[in-house]
Amino acid sequence: MMQDYLLLLIGTVFVNNIVMSKILGLCPFMGVSRKLETSLGMGAATTFVLTLASGAAYIIDTYLLGPELHYLRTLSFIVTIAAIVGFTEMFIRKTSPVLFRVLGIYLPLITTNCAVLGIPLLTVMEGHNFVESLLFGLGGALGFTLVLVLFAAMRERLEAADIPVTFRGTSIAMVTAGLMSLAFMGFSGLIK
Amino acid sequence: MSTQAHEVPAEVAAGEAGLQALGDRWAELREILHNGLWKQNPGIVQLLGLCPLLAISNTVVNSLSLGLATTLVMAISSGSVSVLRNYIPQPIRIPVFVLIIAALVTVVQLFMNAYVHPLYLVLGVFIPLITTNCIVLARVEAFASKRSTAHAVLDASAMGIGLTLVLVVLGGLREAVGKGTLLSGLDLVFGPAAAAWTVHLAPGYQGFLLAILPPGAFIGLGLLIAMKNWLDLRAAKEQRA
Amino acid sequence: MAAGGLTLGAVLGWASVRYRVQEDPLVEKIDAILPQTQCGQCGFAGCKPYAEAIAKGEADINRCPPGGEDGIRRLADLLGVEAKSLGEGLEHKPKSVAVIDEDLCIGCTLCIQACPVDAIVGAAKQMHTIVADRCTGCELCLPPCPVECIHMEVIHEDITTWKWRYPVYSIRPVRE
Amino acid sequence: MTGAPFSLGPRNSTPRVMLKVLAALVPGIVAHYWFFGPGIVVSLLLTSLAAVGFEAFVLLMRNQPVRLHLTDGSALVTAWLLALSLPTLAPWWLYVAGSFFAIVVAKHLYGGLGQNVFNPAMVGYAALIVSFPLYMTQWPAPLELAVHAPGWADAFDLVFAGQGALSPDAYTSATPLDSLKTQILAGRTVEAVLGQPIYGLLGGVGGEWVALAFLAGGAALLAMRLTTWHIPLAFLAAVALSAGALHLIDPARHAGPLFHLMTGGVMLGAFFIATDPVTASTTPLGKLVYAGGAGLLTVVIRTWGGFPDGVAFAVLLMNMCVPFIDDYTQPRVFGKTARLRRRAP
Amino acid sequence: MTAVLRAALGTALALLVFSVAGTVLLSGTYALTRGTIERSEQAEKLQLIAQALPAGAYDNNPVADAFDLARDPLLGGRLPGQAYPARKAGQPVGVVLEAVAPDGYGGEIRLIVGILADGRVIGVRVTAHKETPGLGDYIDIKKHPWIRQFEGTRLGEPPAELWKVRKDGGRFDYLAGATITPRAVVKAVRKALEYFEQHKAALLATQEETT
Amino acid sequence: MRRLHSFNGGAHPAEHKAESTARPIAAAPLVPLYVVPLRQHIGTPALPLVRAGDRVLRGQAIGQAEGYVSASVHAPTSGRVVAVEMRPVAHPSGLADLCVVIEADGEDRAIDLQPLDWRGMEPSHLRNLIRDLGLVGLGGAVFPSFIKLNPGEAGRVETLILNGAECEPWITSDDLLMRERAREILKGAEIMQAMLHAGEVVIGIEDNKPEAIAAMQAAVREMGLGYEVAVVPTRYPSGGAKQLTYLLTGRETPSRGHAVEVGVQVFNVGTAYGLHHALAEGRPLISRVVTVTGHVASPQNFEVRLGTPIEDLIRAAGGELEGATGEIIGGPMMGFDLQDRAAPVTKAVNCVIVKDAQRFPPPPAPRACIRCGECARACPARLQPFELYWYARARDFGKTQLFSLFDCIECGCCSHVCPSHISLVDFFRYAKSEIWAREREKEAADAARRRHEFHVWRLEREKQEKAERLARKAVAQVKEAEAAPVDAEAARKKAILQAAIERAKQAREGVTPRNVDHLTPEQQHQVEEADARRARLHAGAEDQKETENQP
């Protein structure tokens, strides 16, 4: 059992990386990766929200919607996510102003990260149980954070490279993301 | 706008003002279109709505279908938000926007599931994900929630078409390089007979698989952005010369 | 669903009233980057108004000629956007100070009122003088002078302000 | 303006560095020629020509001093390393496409020598293996085992005119790694598999000698101070340790450390690829982390992944981490009490 | 605090209205499209199954008549699969079995195997696989007609020792460079046939017996 | 013997010392014209004490130390001041600086020199004297020595190090000084030891100077001092204060701090020599030893009067040979290209190398950095020069500071070893001076912002005050009108008119510059000058009324 969970986690972080192989969450991946520090903040905020959202999605789907109302999934999930984001914001502000300063500006951005809806949708589609859903959310978010942070460090270095004019900025960032996903293909087949 | 108007006879002024207003409106329309299709193109400038852009653009047909679905959702949701904009309490506007979008997306999803089922299967999770497609919410929040319904619908359509264009170009590029075909998969929309419409570019072409895989999507979009940069730079240079 | 909507709405509504977003300190940060020349070339009444406009997203970051490319880059950094070149119709001039031709000055005090940083001293009907290291070179004192006795002089570097040049060779610099 | 120092240091230069790396590769190439036939010469020539051609083309496009940059020799190093990691006797366009990806996409889109974050040769390899797995898995058999040992004429035929009279089965065989992997998948034990004729004393027949030759070249590289011990040692140690651990756990399913060291691209990777100064970590501690990670990933991909050898992907994956690793492993500056740390987010 | 409460209540109501409106809209659409969706889904499946069945040789709806199979190592899957019976005038003509080849290069390969009542294979199709594109994916009918080799085979025809790929001394072709995939498929089809032999009676039950 | 520690990296450039050690130190001949810059030290330049036309004597102060970090400047010989003006100086920029130009009268008469009894003196008085005698470090940094001679808060310095390493190639001035004048150096060291209450004194010398080592050892023995002559391996830059401190004591000078913070003070041997002469004879610092070497007829060390034009000095060494391609001031590792040979020798100039194409070929074309790390291996500060270069090149100065740009001592080891021949240090100097300029600009901008805010506030206040005044006046006039209701209507009109006039007058004159409140001394100075000019201009003009406008 433990081993299965571990495999699921490794699988979602590396093999089926949410950004590199599932191609979700790209807008923040491109948008919030100019600085290492901000990417760390974004990663932390996303991890928190995504894990909760994934667990909540399981509960809602199993106990509220069931097979009959599955067409309400998108609607209910997105409202739940908005609430979780709002709630998190409130909670962090109350309990840790320092953390809030760090994460605060990223929290509202999370609602429009399609990975945050994508992971809950995928998790219920794949029929995970509650723990698996949580792990799936956590793994997805950790995978997101991992590539976001590495990408940010690379982009900081690339800022100073003599890149051909037409490729400067987002273009080379896209190419870099492409080579990253090429590298990530090395993980393919790791977990069958 | 018309500072010398008081120096000319009233009726002439009115006519001129009318003409000018018409010109202004046309200019405004053009501005919106130009923004959506080129200057603020969501796909290659704003970099919003990237996930479907990159995930689905492996063939022209997929690209076009998702692009149109997105455009449809954008236009309706922008329109409805614009209509409802005065009834939505400010603090919860984002959740409400999202709610509206999500409902519309699900409607589109249900219809696609019913009438173009094979395509629905191919586009998969990316249909519900139109909900969080950043560009939909971005236009709703930045434009539709402040402007008249007609403007909002136009802007959303322009942005949607801009996105669709990028999707189709990228899809064409990836399909051509990756498989050496164009328009494969038409049968998903029009039934098996359409399979024959697929264009085969170079017989015996091996197919550069990378183009169809995720890396190809990223690199392809990078090239498109570079292309736009190049065109813009050239235009700027010409303007200076 | 309805119950869900109700509770969520309640929570959000409460939260939104309870924790209204305060004024963001961005304006200060932007203002700190602007050169404080107060010249108005950006099209605003001074640096602070321009900073406010940037913070609100109403103005582009490339409107301040005295700040130059470097200022734009720092703004871009702060705001997390792409740096761009100086806006159309704007050019970066070498740093200058205003100099009053003391033989011509009639002491009208108009320049004193125009100078945003109190760099001109002198009293009515007396000849005025510009305190060189207070002058930001904004040129705002030029138009009001009725006898056109103020002109700008480019500041030349001396040993203390001299800077090592960017090393150039056949390899091109990264940003030209 | 150029200021002090006015003196030139030890008489070395970047072209000379690259030349020495090429020289250090020669023993491996000779061994390859000896055991696998003339195909390697053809592929080296092809990649070199293509790489230099692409490099010149891009430099021209960018209005850069072509002679100055062409003569730094880095394109040749990339080309040779690419050729050495591709199967020989593949169609010519495969080498050209690989060189294109290496030189144009991985190197010059980033501004050319010294500015790329991904190892160009490995990008070329990876792009090819995901695009053309068919060609990338047809490795020439060692001459002594081949049904038909291809000579020079065959080599040119195969590369430029397609397969001609030879069927692939006549001159190719699965590589030792590939064959081991597929047979273990089919339920055989390591012991049974390693008894087959394509396996030699340490690794595969022929391949083990090539690996030893690369080891010798690597030693020369170290002796010439072109790289430090950190990367090769950490890489080899990580491969040996992780393979050893797996072997201890289940010797029937996992080959021993020596086998892993002597097969595939490990030796080449440890001394010539992971050490690429441009894309490797640059701090002493960072080098250990980087190369250790690459070694570990190599074994992970070999054991569980979809590709027979993991060196290329492991290197690329660690390339990706290099800026991050470097940021957090800066050496302690003289007079400072702590290593350089980033500001808190 | 009361102001806060009032505001909260207001927004809550607004959100409520929107949620209810959204839900109503969706329920309506769902009711409207439900039938079509079900029909589309069935048609989709039927189209697939039909490829493994003799055209015009049956008059029932195999998808509607589908029944679950117990898990069996011969069918390979981790989850129980289904069988789709084909009948003409209530009499069994053949059956389509869902089978899984667990040992493909990229993991499981899902198959459907259409078998006539006399044990002859009428058609095999791959429904899902993760084989390497461009290498192992020729088992897909869209890429290559390779999979048609099974048509007309049965246990013992070719003989048991030739139910292998040519490289292993069998009768089935493969494409150079990828042997693992065809090996897995050949093995899975053979096992599915064995399963059919063992459970023939149950699989070929007439309509009355199964329902 | 002390245990030596070893610093990271370093380099072994070709030494080229033998060229100039063959001959003893000679006195450079008197020249007709001396150009004495007022800025010969780190800190504020000295204020000129003389004007064109003044006659001066050798040793007479011509520039007075100004501010804390400063030192006085003295006349190198007797003669007449012909100008106090901007002249090219020996500076990498080639820019001009304020100099006192003295035409020598050939008599070389000195002021009255009196030995000073430093032992009995009050420490702060003694330090002031040293400042007035113009003593600054002669090791290259030209930091005013009196500051470094303050034992600081601890009240004592554990180790006083005399820096005789002279690690730069070509330079031999310290070597020769130690060979020939070891006793005087040690006497200077005694003064330093006493002033700093230093526990031990160590003289660090590189092992490529056996004669100097022997001479110093002999002198220590003869004088019966307990000083240690520590022989350090020849490895550039062992003479850097931080490196020498670490070599000899194993203590790392804190980043951006000074050796004194770890209980060590480092002085160049020449500084000790100068200090001895200053106190034993009362002779201010007017000369120093300079190596003239390279492509000259007879490379040699000279005792050179400060202010001697470098072209004259080169002539003293027999003149440059055919094919000379320029001069380096300082050593080849840290020096700079001289732009104008008329520039004078200053306290900072320890060496003049005349270049030729053979030994100083033009640098090869730089190639791309391949991050090979050679530079990092050579960097004594344990920096990552290629990272600094990467970001300096892209003008990302924030990042360069993150990579500790300001811990770079500009030793040049990294450039020296770089296989791509990148002149890394040029980038670092560029980045540093840009950052400094930026800091200056930032300060100026902040000051401007404060003044602008004050300006806005002042205008606001004045507007208010004016409004109040007007209101008060209007009320008073209305009252007046009411009190004399002869022709109320006319009076009211008059009052309104009056108010209008008043308003116009106020508008014209009411603006009083209240912006002269917080001026710095220099600004005050500037204003005063302007006032003086104004007074001169207005002398004779009858208009004296303006005083009433002053608040």
Ligand SMILES: Cc1cc2nc3c(=O)[nH]c(=O)nc-3n(C[C@H](O)[C@H](O)[C@@H](O)COP(=O)(O)O)c2cc1C
């Ligand atoms: C602004 C400034 C302040 C200084 N303050 C001190 C000081 O308080 N004590 C001291 O011993 N040296 C002081 N120094 C001098 C340096 O420590 C001096 O240059 C020297 O010991 C280091 O030499 P180097 O930098 O040439 O290696 C100061 C230097 C500067 C530029």
Ligand SMILES: Cc1cc2nc3c(=O)[nH]c(=O)nc-3n(C[C@H](O)[C@H](O)[C@H](O)COP(=O)(O)O)c2cc1C
């Ligand atoms: C990236 C990669 C993907 C592969 N994919 C497959 C595959 O999908 N199916 C397959 O049978 N072999 C695949 N192989 C090939 C096997 O590793 C092995 O070489 C082959 O199956 C043995 O076949 P042969 O005996 O015909 O050489 C792949 C190899 C590589 C390197």
Ligand SMILES: Cc1cc2nc3c(=O)[nH]c(=O)nc-3n(C[C@H](O)[C@H](O)[C@H](O)COP(=O)(O)O)c2cc1C
């Ligand atoms: C790289 C480097 C090399 C130096 N080499 C010497 C040297 O060889 N001899 C020396 O006296 N000072 C040398 N200095 C200057 C010393 O750091 C220090 O400033 C000096 O010894 C302090 O003595 P002073 O104040 O008497 O000049 C060097 C400085 C640097 C940065």
Ligand SMILES: Cc1cc2nc3c(=O)[nH]c(=O)nc-3n(C[C@H](O)[C@H](O)[C@H](O)CO)c2cc1C
């Ligand atoms: C020790 C050493 C190892 C190198 N390894 C590689 C390599 O693995 N791949 C490659 O493309 N270039 C390699 N190069 C060449 C060069 O660094 C490379 O082309 C740059 O990455 C291009 O910017 C190597 C160079 C040296 C000196």
Ligand code: SF4
């Ligand atoms: S242009 Fe720049 S300096 Fe001038 S007012 Fe605007 S922000 Fe200030």
Ligand code: SF4
């Ligand atoms: S003196 Fe003139 S140029 Fe200088 S700051 Fe004042 S108004 Fe501007």
Ligand code: SF4
């Ligand atoms: S020595 Fe030169 S080429 Fe090597 S890392 Fe340093 S700067 Fe780059």
Ligand code: SF4
């Ligand atoms: S110049 Fe600076 S970076 Fe270069 S070696 Fe010296 S201290 Fe290090």
Ligand code: FES
């Ligand atoms: S579309 Fe924007 S994050 Fe996915």
